[in-house]
Amino acid sequence: MIRFENDYAEGAHRRILERLLETNEEQSAGYGMDEYSERAKMLIKDACDAPSADVHFLVGGTQTNTILIASVLRPHQGVISAHSGHIAVHETGAIEATGHKVLILPSEDGKIHAEQVRRVHEEHWNDPTHEHIVQPAMVYLSNPTELGTTYSRTELEELRKVCLDCELILMMDGARLGYGLASEGSDLTLADVARLCDVFYIGGTKIGALFGEAVVITNPALKKDFRYMIKQRGGLLAKGRILGIQFETLFQDGLYMELSKHAVDAAITIRAAFENNGFEMKYDSKTNQQFPILRNDEIEKLSKKYAFHTWEKVNETESVVRFCTSWSTKVEHVRALVDDIESLKRRQ
Amino acid sequence: MIRFENDYAEGAHRRILERLLETNEEQSAGYGMDEYSERAKMLIKDACDAPSADVHFLVGGTQTNTILIASVLRPHQGVISAHSGHIAVHETGAIEATGHKVLILPSEDGKIHAEQVRRVHEEHWNDPTHEHIVQPAMVYLSNPTELGTTYSRTELEELRKVCLDCELILMMDGARLGYGLASEGSDLTLADVARLCDVFYIGGTKIGALFGEAVVITNPALKKDFRYMIKQRGGLLAKGRILGIQFETLFQDGLYMELSKHAVDAAITIRAAFENNGFEMKYDSKTNQQFPILRNDEIEKLSKKYAFHTWEKVNETESVVRFCTSWSTKVEHVRALVDDIESLKRRQ
Amino acid sequence: MIRFENDYAEGAHRRILERLLETNEEQSAGYGMDEYSERAKMLIKDACDAPSADVHFLVGGTQTNTILIASVLRPHQGVISAHSGHIAVHETGAIEATGHKVLILPSEDGKIHAEQVRRVHEEHWNDPTHEHIVQPAMVYLSNPTELGTTYSRTELEELRKVCLDCELILMMDGARLGYGLASEGSDLTLADVARLCDVFYIGGTKIGALFGEAVVITNPALKKDFRYMIKQRGGLLAKGRILGIQFETLFQDGLYMELSKHAVDAAITIRAAFENNGFEMKYDSKTNQQFPILRNDEIEKLSKKYAFHTWEKVNETESVVRFCTSWSTKVEHVRALVDDIESLKRRQ
Amino acid sequence: MIRFENDYAEGAHRRILERLLETNEEQSAGYGMDEYSERAKMLIKDACDAPSADVHFLVGGTQTNTILIASVLRPHQGVISAHSGHIAVHETGAIEATGHKVLILPSEDGKIHAEQVRRVHEEHWNDPTHEHIVQPAMVYLSNPTELGTTYSRTELEELRKVCLDCELILMMDGARLGYGLASEGSDLTLADVARLCDVFYIGGTKIGALFGEAVVITNPALKKDFRYMIKQRGGLLAKGRILGIQFETLFQDGLYMELSKHAVDAAITIRAAFENNGFEMKYDSKTNQQFPILRNDEIEKLSKKYAFHTWEKVNETESVVRFCTSWSTKVEHVRALVDDIESLKRRQ
Numbered sequence A, B, C, D: 001m002i003r004f005e006n007d008y009a010e011g012a013h014r015r016i017l018e019r020l021l022e023t024n025e026e027q028s029a030g031y032g033m034d035e036y037s038e039r040a041k042m043l044i045k046d047a048c049d050a051p052s053a054d055v056h057f058l059v060g061g062t063q064t065n066t067i068l069i070a071s072v073l074r075p076h077q078g079v080i081s082a083h084s085g086h087i088a089v090h091e092t093g094a095i096e097a098t099g100h101k102v103l104i105l106p107s108e109d110g111k112i113h114a115e116q117v118r119r120v121h122e123e124h125w126n127d128p129t130h131e132h133i134v135q136p137a138m139v140y141l142s143n144p145t146e147l148g149t150t151y152s153r154t155e156l157e158e159l160r161k162v163c164l165d166c167e168l169i170l171m172m173d174g175a176r177l178g179y180g181l182a183s184e185g186s187d188l189t190l191a192d193v194a195r196l197c198d199v200f201y202i203g204g205t206k207i208g209a210l211f212g213e214a215v216v217i218t219n220p221a222l223k224k225d226f227r228y229m230i231k232q233r234g235g236l237l238a239k240g241r242i243l244g245i246q247f248e249t250l251f252q253d254g255l256y257m258e259l260s261k262h263a264v265d266a267a268i269t270i271r272a273a274f275e276n277n278g279f280e281m282k283y284d285s286k287t288n289q290q291f292p293i294l295r296n297d298e299i300e301k302l303s304k305k306y307a308f309h310t311w312e313k314v315n316e317t318e319s320v321v322r323f324c325t326s327w328s329t330k331v332e333h334v335r336a337l338v339d340d341i342e343s344l345k346r347r348q
Helices: A014-022 A035-047 A061-072 A114-126 A153-166 A177-181 A190-196 A226-232 A241-251 A255-276 A296-303 A331-342 B014-022 B035-048 B061-072 B114-126 B153-166 B177-181 B190-196 B226-232 B241-251 B255-276 B296-303 B331-342 C014-022 C035-047 C061-072 C114-126 C153-166 C177-181 C190-196 C226-232 C241-251 C255-276 C296-303 C331-342 D014-022 D035-048 D061-072 D114-126 D153-166 D177-181 D190-196 D226-232 D241-251 D255-276 D296-303 D331-342
Strands: A054-058 A077-082 A102-105 A135-142 A169-173 A199-203 A213-217 A293-295 A309-313 A318-324 B054-058 B077-082 B102-105 B135-142 B169-173 B199-203 B213-217 B293-295 B309-313 B318-324 C054-058 C077-082 C102-105 C135-142 C169-173 C199-203 C213-217 C293-295 C309-313 C318-324 D054-058 D077-082 D102-105 D135-142 D169-173 D199-203 D213-217 D293-295 D309-313 D318-324
Touching: A014 A241, A014 B014, A035 A054, A035 A213, A035 A241, A054 A061, A054 A226, A054 A241, A061 A135, A061 A169, A061 A199, A061 A213, A061 A226, A102 A114, A114 A135, A114 A153, A135 A153, A153 A169, A153 A190, A177 A190, A177 A199, A177 A255, A190 A199, A241 A255, A255 A331, A293 A296, A296 A318, B014 B241, B035 B054, B035 B190, B035 B213, B035 B241, B054 B061, B054 B226, B054 B241, B061 B135, B061 B169, B061 B199, B061 B213, B061 B226, B102 B114, B114 B135, B114 B153, B135 B153, B153 B169, B153 B190, B177 B190, B177 B199, B177 B255, B190 B199, B241 B255, B255 B331, B293 B296, B296 B318, C014 C241, C014 D014, C035 C054, C035 C213, C035 C241, C054 C061, C054 C226, C054 C241, C061 C135, C061 C169, C061 C199, C061 C213, C061 C226, C102 C114, C114 C135, C114 C153, C135 C153, C153 C169, C153 C190, C177 C190, C177 C199, C177 C255, C190 C199, C241 C255, C255 C331, C293 C296, C296 C318, D014 D241, D035 D054, D035 D190, D035 D213, D035 D241, D054 D061, D054 D226, D054 D241, D061 D135, D061 D169, D061 D199, D061 D213, D061 D226, D102 D114, D114 D135, D114 D153, D135 D153, D153 D169, D153 D190, D177 D190, D177 D199, D177 D255, D190 D199, D241 D255, D255 D331, D293 D296, D296 D318
Parallel strands: A077 A102, A077 A135, A135 A169, A169 A199, B077 B102, B077 B135, B135 B169, B169 B199, C077 C102, C077 C135, C135 C169, C169 C199, D077 D102, D077 D135, D135 D169, D169 D199
Antiparallel strands: A054 A213, A199 A213, A293 A318, A309 A318, B054 B213, B199 B213, B293 B318, B309 B318, C054 C213, C199 C213, C293 C318, C309 C318, D054 D213, D199 D213, D293 D318, D309 D318
16 A cells, blocks of 8 residues: 555654664753754754744644644634634644634635735724624634645735734744745745744654654744743653754755655646646645545545545545655655556546 | 763663664554554553553653643642642643642652542532632642652552542653652552553653653543543644554563663662762652752762752752663763762761 | 613613612622522522522623533533524633634524534544544524524424434523513423523523523533532622522512513514515514614614614615614603604605 | 621612612613713722723622733733632632632731742742743732731832832732721722732622622733623623622712721721630731631630631631621621620630
8 A cells, every 4th residue: 555645654754863863872951952952943043044033843733833822812812714724623622722712714725815814804803892702813824725725925925914914923834834835836935934924833744854843933022931831731842852853954954845845746746647637636736735536436446556535525426635745755656656547547 | 971960861762763763664544543553552551451441642741741631620620739749840830721720738758648638638528618619639649759759559559549439530640650660669560550540651751762651541431532632732643653663662572661670770879879978868769860968069079070950959058969860871870970979978 | 862772771670679679788698509599599490390400690691601611511522503603703702711612503594403413413423533623512502593583492302302312412592591482483481491401591681680690400410510610710699699689580470581572572563663664684583683674874864863783784785783672672662663664664 | 697707798888779770771881881880980090099090890809810810921821829819719720720820829917928929030030940830920919818917008019119020910809908998007098009009909799889890900011902801701791880880889979988997997896805805816907807716615605696707727626717897787786796705704
């Protein structure tokens, strides 16, 4: 069985494990106060062109979203998200568990737009009973989104502007950030993200690390006491250097973007195979997740050899499925899949 | 600098890292549904002689305490702890952040006793205004305690009895459980712990793993929906197999207890050196943490070569310090320290 | 200015205030342990034909919803509500502030239907990743709904059945319960509500009292420790007798239903006036809230003399408005309004 | 049975009830946006000599403490309180339920002192692991305390200074504020309280009102969005005017302080009777609560005619009891009690 099921099926990039072995017997300070973490933070600040940012390393995505959002909001405030946002659907109510409502926006493609945000803001403040309604105070984006789509630089600038106008904090969930930045045709850089968001994170779990998310806080108002918040929510790893070592390895010579590009190339190859063979893609993804619409018999045929996710039913005979590549996807597996897509013989 | 500062200064036992490397390219199901985790769970249930227990793997101690306690309590209930309990002092209010009060008991040595628990229970229910007071519903122990002391089997049986009598859930924080079970003179086994506690955990972070705590739930009433709780609190590791592989390695041929014993032996050697040279120990610890009382000049002298923790001031000229050994403490470092204790020349 | 703006514009029914004066100098036990509260509870249990129910008196609706829901749910569980449910829109995220997500169902008329609930349940449990999603555990209805519509006995029985099948707790927000039970054509009695819901409340604030909501818990599993929950959430009134006296007055000789009927009669008269004069009603309400669709010029004309709520815009020239009657609506005010509706001269 | 059990045994001052009757049929805006509330706020700002303060009316003390504290603190912060503080012992963990730890200080007499607060602050910030510990951010005082003692102006000024130095918010629970200000020898005025605290409240429930606490926020940083917080915690009374009318009546011609003085005079008379007859008072209270130490047989004798609270056991033969007067204590009841104290014949 060849797995295109998700982007966390393997361990870590070999260099990371080797580095863990090399440094294993060294004794270092706990809770992220070690030199590996220090160097990794410098490398990330460089990569973000954000020398005054604060960088923190956390273990996983849900934890990171929760800590970030709970750190920013006052009790009566909520966070705006697309209805398909990870915090809105797939984190067992982690945000609500910290006391905050997720304010849902409809979205066709997983993205939310500046105008929607402005409207939420205006509707709230124009409502004479607004004190009876959760106050929007933060915008949560994921880039790429859960549907593989990405924000252009212009779109992000517009969101930035509306957030400034409306005094909203702009946060980007970057669990797959590398795959977004490496996506075909993307005009967004890590420095743009750092410049335009108040806070975001760079996902390691899905891009080469055993686990780990690097939070980058650029808005000075959000920096204060953040480590207390991490500790309180159980996110402060005793052997913090394990995170430092991983991010140092990913960022010291471009490995992170290299791995990201590898996954995107594989995904684009798979997408091309589907499109060239007459399949429609549900979402316009240029990133590592691809969402073709297949007939049930085609799904059955491919399922014998490949693991992939059935995303949603279209009708009685068709469904959207998801093929997910990653930093560790093997070229021969992609080739095999392309061959098998060809042999579905849709064109005939 | 030789570090006796804490028990999480190094990486992991070499066999764990090697095993991570060996299995690195395999693809496996996420979120702990992999075969490594499955096997590790079986091994732990065997070691606990608790075939019907539920086992879950979490990343760290604060996270584990929080998830466990929040899972058990209703909103108006609290958890009883010694005033020195980790949840009471060193987790940035993680328990309170889930809405629950930690009900503090005084303790000289970090332990709490059955009679104290019974008294809390009786005082609560005898108070005509008890509905205005947090209801005690759970008892939190750590074994060994934060001060290195341990519970005997009899003491734990008495606590069990009072908990049954008073309908209290008994939980053991086992962040250093191996060091407790391997402690000199301990008559408590892992099977005893499983038999006497409703829920407990076996710490990996401080005993050989990169990170990881294995929760063992023996009370059937506490099993339901526990994975929801883990996910909600950000504790469900995407690549759950990393935890499975570590605990499999630790439990498949006795490595966990072997490493625990190594640390305890080193600690007892250090303790003997102090005692034989006329130093008083603050707490009667037979585990990996030792708390001698040193003069300031002695602290200064030892500090040149060794890192250790100044625990608390005794008076203007003396303090309690903590020397902490671990699974990875080097025999030559212990020897050096013993020599240097000798040369403090207290006996003269 | 004649107010049809809401149903809490005046004080309390005269008999309540007189009773407060009569009893004012008596000394009684605090926190609801007085004899007035005791008698009021008996009267309510009689009225509900639920001798073994528990009754508690709280001050307001948001408080009551919050305490009830927080008392029932475990941390990973959520409550199902129509998107227009009060807890979903108008309580500043009070439910989320206790850690729980409100799971929204679409609804045209403010009601939710048994089939919708069953589908939510099935979708949750059929999802292989359901542990990553908030677990539905409770159903919140309001009767009448925020849009004036009501549940028939059959509808409520169907909801009851689906809740039993799916192990969901059924709760009814009865902030305006009297107006629902007294509504034209309603076949639901207070005893039906008590028989079919696990817990519900009888609103006093909007029906004759200064303030106060009477919670009725019929499911024995929900009774335990409820007063702790009330105290913790700041809902335990020191002079609890003020609530007892009010509910005793409302329930000792049928005043509650009498006042409810008065408001409904007034509302139906107003509705008839609108309909007979060619106005369309947005929602099919037989209760004390009426939602005609008016043109902007008509709204402007009526606004000179009457206070009422503009509910939502229909288009550039029309809006839905709300006229709200209450237990204290004066007959002459209704007559004046009917005359003024007539003189809008829509029929010509 | 004559009750000296507590200060909430009767209804309200007659003028309040009469005023409620007079205004009963008027229609007014909901949620505290009425004219009575407006006037009451002006009167309170005048009485506090704090024209730019914000005033809000809430229903009860636990609710008020909870909303105030939750509004001020970030998630990792806690509030300092004497171990006998109401929030620490008698609110069923209401503060913890909002996610915050109450940081306890020892106290003999219910008061906390500037030096204690400074020490907590310094210990926290001097601890190298302070990020693992709840951060002190607020000081909670009650004046008078739960033990009847009061703060002098100098003491409050010292607390103010330390709070400014340490960036701590100073809050006063004034559930019995009038009894404190009217206490024998008090040199503190309402204007002093307003000048020295960031936020405090003026209790109505225990001083003449049916219920109600008036929050006064003088620190501009704490004013923002406070009504959202009230609504979210279920504290926004629909018929807010009931609170407005009560506080207007209490503050328009000095009734509040007059009623307070009445209770204090009665208490001082009772205290004198005890002291003159050889009884020791446990706490040095000049306010409406008195704590004599009585023998068991004396307690039994007085209990036949009077209700009072047994506060704590001193030894097998003696206990501290509490006699509580109030705004409504009858002069003849005080006289009777004095006679009965005399006839205990301790002097012989």
